[in-house]
Amino acid sequence: MTRWQKIKSILIGLFMLAIAASLLTYREDAYGVIMVIFVMILIFSGLRMLVYYFAMAKNMTGGKMILYMGILLTDLGLFANSLVSVPNTYILLYLVAMLFLSGIIDILNALESKKIEGHWKLRMLRGVGSIAAAAGCLFFRNSPSTVVIIYCLGLIYNGVIHIINGFRTNDIIAIQ
Amino acid sequence: MYEVKNDNLNTELRKYQNLLTVSGEGIILCGLWDALKAILGLYYGQENIYKLLESVDAEIDRSIAVAVVTVIFAVTALLVFLLHFGAGIGAVKEGKGKKKGNVYLVLTLIIMAFAVLAVAGQISRLPEIPQLAVLMDMATAFICIEVFVGAVVSRRLKKRIGKEGQQ
Amino acid sequence: MNGDFHYYATYCASVIAGYSHEEALKICYSANLVDFCSRTFLRTVGGPLSAATTQLQSELADVRTDILGLQDITRIWASFHFLPRNLNALVKRGTRTYRNKYRLICGPNGELLKAAVELAKGKGYEAAGLAMHILADTWAHMYFAGTPSLVINNTDYNFRELIPCESGFENRPVVFSHNPAAADDPETGRYTASLYQVSENSIMNLGHGRAGHLPDYSFMRYIYIPAWNEYREILKDNPSDYYHAFTQMVYALKYLRSEDGIFETDIYDTESVKPYEEKIMDILTVRRISSADAWQEFGESLSGEKIPAFSLMNYQKEYREAENGNKENTCLGRFFVAAMSQKSMVTSRIFSTGSILAGRSIDYKVEGLRGIRDYWQIVGEELGVGKK
Numbered sequence: 001m002t003r004w005q006k007i008k009s010i011l012i013g014l015f016m017l018a019i020a021a022s023l024l025t026y027r028e029d030a031y032g033v034i035m036v037i038f039v040m041i042l043i044f045s046g047l048r049m050l051v052y053y054f055a056m057a058k059n060m061t062g063g064k065m066i067l068y069m070g071i072l073l074t075d076l077g078l079f080a081n082s083l084v085s086v087p088n089t090y091i092l093l094y095l096v097a098m099l100f101l102s103g104i105i106d107i108l109n110a111l112e113s114k115k116i117e118g119h120w121k122l123r124m125l126r127g128v129g130s131i132a133a134a135a136g137c138l139f140f141r142n143s144p145s146t147v148v149i150i151y152c153l154g155l156i157y158n159g160v161i162h163i164i165n166g167f168r169t170n171d172i173i174a175i176q
Numbered sequence: 177m178y179e180v181k182n183d184n185l186n187t188e189l190r191k192y193q194n195l196l197t198v199s200g201e202g203i204i205l206c207g208l209w210d211a212l213k214a215i216l217g218l219y220y221g222q223e224n225i226y227k228l229l230e231s232v233d234a235e236i237d238r239s240i241a242v243a244v245v246t247v248i249f250a251v252t253a254l255l256v257f258l259l260h261f262g263a264g265i266g267a268v269k270e271g272k273g274k275k276k277g278n279v280y281l282v283l284t285l286i287i288m289a290f291a292v293l294a295v296a297g298q299i300s301r302l303p304e305i306p307q308l309a310v311l312m313d314m315a316t317a318f319i320c321i322e323v324f325v326g327a328v329v330s331r332r333l334k335k336r337i338g339k340e341g342q343q
Numbered sequence: 344m345n346g347d348f349h350y351y352a353t354y355c356a357s358v359i360a361g362y363s364h365e366e367a368l369k370i371c372y373s374a375n376l377v378d379f380c381s382r383t384f385l386r387t388v389g390g391p392l393s394a395a396t397t398q399l400q401s402e403l404a405d406v407r408t409d410i411l412g413l414q415d416i417t418r419i420w421a422s423f424h425f426l427p428r429n430l431n432a433l434v435k436r437g438t439r440t441y442r443n444k445y446r447l448i449c450g451p452n453g454e455l456l457k458a459a460v461e462l463a464k465g466k467g468y469e470a471a472g473l474a475m476h477i478l479a480d481t482w483a484h485m486y487f488a489g490t491p492s493l494v495i496n497n498t499d500y501n502f503r504e505l506i507p508c509e510s511g512f513e514n515r516p517v518v519f520s521h522n523p524a525a526a527d528d529p530e531t532g533r534y535t536a537s538l539y540q541v542s543e544n545s546i547m548n549l550g551h552g553r554a555g556h557l558p559d560y561s562f563m564r565y566i567y568i569p570a571w572n573e574y575r576e577i578l579k580d581n582p583s584d585y586y587h588a589f590t591q592m593v594y595a596l597k598y599l600r601s602e603d604g605i606f607e608t609d610i611y612d613t614e615s616v617k618p619y620e621e622k623i624m625d626i627l628t629v630r631r632i633s634s635a636d637a638w639q640e641f642g643e644s645l646s647g648e649k650i651p652a653f654s655l656m657n658y659q660k661e662y663r664e665a666e667n668g669n670k671e672n673t674c675l676g677r678f679f680v681a682a683m684s685q686k687s688m689v690t691s692r693i694f695s696t697g698s699i700l701a702g703r704s705i706d707y708k709v710e711g712l713r714g715i716r717d718y719w720q721i722v723g724e725e726l727g728v729g730k731k
Contacts, residue, residue: 194499
């Protein structure tokens, strides 16, 4: 990793720790915060797609579909923002799905990395940790406050690993 | 072997056929999203079903009312989606050079009419509702216009190419 | 292009250009090695990671697509497999990023090809082989760019194959599937291609992934509309393009072994290849995934010698056992130096147009020895700094 990538990894880790701390403070009210984050991600993704269309994709054959998808994503975000009584179940399902997916991706990447003798242990640990957090959220689904704690533990765990990654040394091989 | 057709007419024809195809797919996506939005809004929106049926007294009556309203909404949402699907698939078929028809254009006109009415209604309610809420309906109207443009121009270009081919 | 052309066809071109059997083997080995010299391979042999000329599927699966990752990808793929045709192409539309990506579109007979072949002169058979791989790929991979880009490398459903038949050519739609485990089937016209991903920098949009392996099949003739071509269709006639590549390789190889002479683009040694034209076109037009056997047979008939199958194990022992100060005098060592020189040249040319898609290039004469340490070896002596 380059110096900038290392700094980025540490910053992401610190940000995750900050989010976890805030969520632990709010506990049950954290669901609303998570919903807000989800809405912002959607709107941001939609707007980003729209910017991409006008900057690049309008010169591409069939690029108009990207414009339509950008509008749809933005509207999805705006619509999610307007919902007032989303059951916590759906927010929980979204959290579990995100944790589970990111865990699977980390494990698959770790296995690939292991094949090519790259660094894999930390990534495997992160993947297993994410899946364990997802399982924990499902197990304690009837206790919203417990779910928030488990989710925050998952966030803290991921954040710490990002920070460790940032301090890891690289191999440099010279021609000699 | 094969002579590439990159003259202006053929290139333009491809462009508008592609526009027709992509806009057709866009209409189908809009239809799917509109139907989903209607159902989600019914349960989780500001003016949700529970608020609408507050005046219904008995528990059993309220359950029946919820069920009836849900079924009506679901059927309406399905019809809305089918309307969009019919319009979209017709555009896609003509865009890919498979089948030419006019039914999908009529359906597109209906969708556009609804979209324009919705935009007008939402604009009249500003600033009560968020300005960007009108975005989707404007986009739907825009996509419908693209379908018309794609259909009309590609048909004209095909006729011209046919005439020039005969000459 | 596939290994059958990079290895065996390059051998045939070398023999026709006047190289001996042993010389031709070194050239064709290096030409094919370009498709295998990944960081994984380099770690195995203990070579410099900067000499990577390809990235394996497993490496690409793990690669970052942030700016630095994208620059690394572009450096490798644009330098060795998708050499840009015209870095100063006039582009009247789009943002600066779009224009920079457009200018990375690969094609034959560009200025960079001339520079790549001239760079190999006097640098040994390994450098010659590397240059031949790059030359051949400019023909096969034309119209695609060696950087992940949806807006340049995407294709759509308008993909048709021209199949020779009694009455001329049959026009058949190509059906793409996205199952990487499925094999391509020329009989039914079912081929695999990468999945459509809306993300501009997705690995799926690197090179000719969206067109599957079609550019690498010598028998393929197809019509499609590239994403960048404003709805104009392109006819890709691989048998003709591969034949041009072959005759140009013969010309380039003759230039490389001559004492002086100049390499010019758009010149083909059709005269030397004419006696074999029918045989070569036969090999190129047969509808099969690999023509290795046919090329091997042809090569052995040219030289009268047996051509061993390509093996990655060749020359590894020589490299590992060489002393630290002497590695660049081994076969692999010369290949690695040639690869780094090529990568350095292409990166520098791209950077000089104002594009940072391939990363930042350092002018050693101005800034001294900075940047990736692996490259100091190449320029250290020139700057009088000596080996590091």
